[in-house]
Amino acid sequence: MPPSRTRSNNSGSNGNVATGKNLVRAMLLLGVASLAINFRYYSKIRGAIVGPSDESFDSSDSSSTVIGGGGSSLISKGMGMSVLSSSVRKSENADTKGHRKGKKPKKTFDGELAGGQLIKKDKKGNTVVKVITALNKEDLGDAAGDDDNTQGDMTLEEAIKGREPIIRVLKEAGIQDFDAATVAKLPMWEQVEKLYGKGPVVYGLDTCEAFRNSVPPEDASLASSGIFNSGTNTLAMYMNANCIMPENKKERYGGMRWQVPWGKHMVAKRKWTNTVKSDRKVNKTTVMPIVAIRDPYSWMQSLCRHPYATKWHHTAKHCPNLVPNQDDLDLFPYLENTVPARIDYPERAEHWDSLVHLYNDWYGQYFRADYPRLMVRFEDLLFNVHEMVETVCTCVGGVPREKQFAYVVDSGKFGPGHPEKGASQHTNLIGAMVKYGTDKLRFKGMTDEDLLFAHENLDPELMAAFQYEVPPPP
Template sequence: MKWSGSEAARKITQTTTSRAIQGITIFLVVVGTITIAGDLYFLSNIRKSLKKHHTKTFVSTVSTHDSTSLHNRTVVANLLREAGAMVTDESKLPTLAQIADLYGPRPVILGLEHCEHFRNTVPASERMLGAAGMFSTGTNLVTHLLKRNCYIPERAEKYGLETATKEQLGMRWQVPWGKHTPADYKIKHATEKAQLINKDYILPCVTIRSPWRWMQSMCKNPYTARWPHASICPHLVVNSSQLSRQWNPVTVKYGAGIENYTSLVHLWIEWYDQYARLVLDDEVVENHATSYPVLIIRMEDLIFYTQETVTQICQCTGGVIYAEKPFEYVVESAKKDSPGHDTSVGLTEAWIKYSKPLQPRAGFVQEDYLAGIDALNHDDRFGLMKLLQYHHPPSN
């Protein structure tokens, strides 16, 4: 059959157009298939990681060893070396039994019973963890550990597990109102970089440490706390008479404002009281309009029971520990990237330092020692010393 020139041109155009449409269709199908396959592969990896995570059993460092190894320093040396730390003198190391005597055989975390409420009320793809805590209590340490080991699967699906920032995966450097800022400032203050963050989507990881060791640390570096203590530290009292005791007041400058405290030990008591009531005061906890879930975490557990502690924090938000790589410890000082901080204490040094029993009176003068015990026993309404299994130093 013969066509005229115009008819032939029209047929060629139709054929070319048809083939082009077929080609584009095939291309889109292939691209779509590849994209779907890629998404399925990515999601399967996340599910695989989640499945692997839940099949792991994380138990206490102490409970995994028999009675003989609990008193063997080589066991501790091997644990530290497996974590990537350097050990040069095993004789300086503690035994696991010594650690258990000081802090118990497993982590103590307050607030785990409220994790389900957090997961039920915060969309999975919006959940985040953020550090909070008084100065020198391990806020940097908990942040580094979470960023290296934990992520929220739904946020990974949203931003990409391999390409997302740690914050996009749910691990913030601090709570939006500032990690050292008291809890009561949550509503009325936000740091410069957190103005647009929904504060109710953050689970605060509140670090705490023995008040006696904390006061020793504050004597070395008081941060923004100010009180007269040039010749005596912590210099809790000006007049030591128990009948007419006069405390030595402390002023602290936060990013949100200035607060005054009765003494240095009361700074510890009153600062943590604001977070403790969110966990331990039933009336406050039941008022969901003003309360919110928090975790209170011992700094000592981040040192001695690291993996178990971080795993429980991570799981509280519905997060998972990376399954495709070994758990990553903070071997060097967690403060090495924070100017003005002591960077001399790495993992091995921390095990040695914090496993030593407190010296008599914590090295304080008798007046401060007695005043500190009195305040911690009577002014701490939640009894955090007992709940967290901390001990007063011996008198002599």
Template sequence: MFKFCLRHRFCVLLSLLGYMVMFFAFMNSETWKVLEKEVNGFSKIVEQRKIDVKHTLKNTYKNNPYNNKIRVYGLHHCPNVKKENPKVRPRKAFKKLAISGMYNSGTNALYSLLKSNCKPSKNYNEAVWQIKWGKHGYPYKIDEITLKKNASSFQLFSKELEEVLPVYVIRDPLTWIKSVCRNAYTIEFRSKMDKNPTFWQFMLCPRLLNVSSCKWHNQSFDTIADLWNQWYSMPFLYEQKPFVTQNQLFGLDFGFDIYSKQNLHVHFNWAPFLQTFPFADDLLIFDPVNWTLPDFNWSITSMKRYEESLFWWKNLHSHSALSLPFLMIRFEDLLFKPTQILSLLCQCIDGDFDPTNVSVPEAPSKDHGIETSNRSQALHTYGYHSYRYLDFYPFDLQFLQHNLNPKLVEMFGYDIPPLSTFNFTRLEKEWFSPKKRGEVQLFYELQNRIRSLKKKSSSTSRTSSSNITS
């Protein structure tokens, strides 16, 4: 047995040694040396650009793109705020503000500021830490709640929602992506160029966005930008969408089977086409009475399907009466202009607010996460005009220009200027051409495999030596 184990270990070591010789031979080749030299040279350029930006840019908020204008969506839902359109009638006053937003968007900071500065009044209770479906959850969680309840429970639930005004915190996707690279929470990244699932997150993020995908709560997204798009589009879908029955739409493929009984109780009824048209004015659904009856022969199966489709249709129509007004504010406005934002929020729900005595904590708003910063550090970081573009390659910015939701980007002032306005060097522009990206992919893959082989070789050597000793 000892001789077999020794011979087996020796074969493993010999094969690993052969692989290492092959890779190290390639490393000593001229192709590898040239590529490695270019990679190191470009890395130095990137680092030098960071140093130049930090030392030459003045930390003035006057030039900060976020500081030009406060961006708040949803003030038309506030009965106490002056309307741009006086014809829009808000609902009755809300009793609570509930916080929501993606990870690393400032939800804890908003809750802390509201709790300290927006005091309860006759019509307003204290702010709620999170909304009914979770602070970081999708609004479609309501579907799972409402469609499973009977009429009386639904009425109680909708009445409870009528008293709460959700406040979503949105953040610049460029800075948010970099923050998620450090604190991913439950977001799982997948690298399309390496079998190691964490390779992109720890080695490249936020660079090479197009070669990474992610998964969040069992839902897959093409890129992290796609997650930002879908998450912040959802509140608009549920704000108030009137239903119009259309029996002419039977031929459309909505991506799901409306006859499936399990789909009657989950969000898939809405999500496929709502995510495709997040800012549509109307939501069209079928009238089952018009198009179902002629197709059936009144068999048991056909009657069952008719009842299911009718049940689905009635539930959606009853659900359409439940609109979900909301406010959406920017993380950057909360950071640079907290007094103005708090004044609007408190005025909206008739809270007790004193603009001359605003308490803004200096300490980090959360005690979890990696590299959390206090307020002064955040002001220093986001006060730099070019911080949002640091750590990205030119084609990453171009990728985001074409893949971020244009409506959200325009609404909240997160535009990315044309690449022609950036002072990129010739090397920076040419280095990441499609051909060069293929070479970079090979370079990183080989580096990763060599590290893996070294690790296996060292562990095998330790195991073999321990067996021989024993």
């Protein structure tokens, strides 16, 4: 009997140990299950807030008179909802990993500076935006045109006369060597002012105060947006090189984002339903869109060369084409009164009656938005960029990054979304000044019917706000 009692006591002890182990296992399993349930729950909540995520739609292209506008919608119901959302989700886009002990702080500048210019490298270390220090014909790209013998033996001093503001910009940008024949191809300053007025245009300045008051400075950031061929890459590089949100220590590059979280080329109406995959955790109400707009006539010409995801029926002989001519009808007999256009966005395309309707609607959505945003001109990236960038930076609560302003002289188009660089592919600052500083090529490729259609259908409010002249009917 005693041995039996001994075995019984040992068995009871082992049973207690086994029970304890089972209890520990059960608690661990319960904890794991709880974590899984919470993860699924918060994932659903996050999806309800941000909406479905599409693939990033990124193609990776003097005196100062500043004009603001668009303030009446600021106090609308939609704007109030945005402000409330900002306060509720104040810390949503916080990322403190880079500030933990032993971790390197986040990089605040994406590039290098050299002699007043920005240098940018890709992830492999290859230089994609280089320094240009001489004004040569090869730097003009396809804007060089034919040699003009009428310049004769013009001296450099004679060539500069009437172009002083442009030469001043180029010198500030680090251009050191000037060739008289090439300088003579630059536009006269009076031609630039005739096309674009005196000084930069920044639309939406009266929405900056609402942005600064509703978004905590440690969360505030700005990001570029714009339709294809509007200079979004160059705009983003200028802001990154010359502005920083001093309180924003959480995000890369000091609150200077490459694109808006809903995709820089995405239509604004899909702001709340489209999210770039890399920006799923970003609170969209803390991001101020900086939208690049461009003269619709030169924009359509650029689209003919680089359509990206924009689709419409056209030929090299007739482009831009708004109204089909006989050649168009012979090739595309299903066309009627206009040439429809679409953008093949991920998951769902957007359709318009013509390129003009596309332009009106795409920019009109930002122009009449009920949330803070700024709209700047592509042309001011060429001729008034210093004043424009400083105005935008100050308005949103930023400060200059460096004492010396950094210019982007090389082409801003690079990456897998753009063809390989070359003189015939992309235009740098100098070539763009030549090409877009006069109206010599502004209507190239368009018929009288196209010009009449543009005159009758371009949004007059947009044209007036950004000082783009619509020519009278032919």
